[in-house]
């Protein structure tokens with residue numbers, strides 16, 4: 001029993017150390033870059049479309065990851081996080097239709113969301 005509690009405490013400490021910055025670095029920055037890159041080079045094979053789809057899925061889930069209690073900074077924050085997930089969802093819809101323009105539109109909506117949240121939550125704006 002005491003062994004089990006130790007395991008649970010270690011697991012909780014690990015989760016607490018993964019913060020907003022980690023979600024940006026590990027999920028949101030690479031996944032959004034993959035979507036923005038469609039402007040330079042649209043996917044050409046099924047394999048490339050499916051690789052892009054995985055990045056859009058990461059965006060949907062990263063938006064959700066920003067809203068958990070330890071990361072949320074209020075209602076506006078949650079709304080931007082949900083907008084991020086929604087842009088990822090539109091990207092998935094476009095990707096499933098092999099619609100590069102639609103994926104780019106989703107990327108443009110995404111940029112607005114990044115900027116809106118950063119203006120409020122990064123010290124110097126970004």
Ligand code: HEC
Pocket residue numbers: 020021024028029032066077078080081084110111113114115117118121122126
């Ligand atoms: C809901 C709010 C929110 C959204 C949406 C958001 N970010 Fe962030 N972002 C932050 C916060 C807060 C930080 C600072 C985290 C820290 O350093 O502790 C940050 C940091 C960053 C940084 C590092 C900036 C620096 O100068 O240190 C980058 C790059 C970044 N985000 C990219 C993005 C991109 C790209 C998107 C959109 C696809 C995005 N972010 C969406 C809140 C957000």
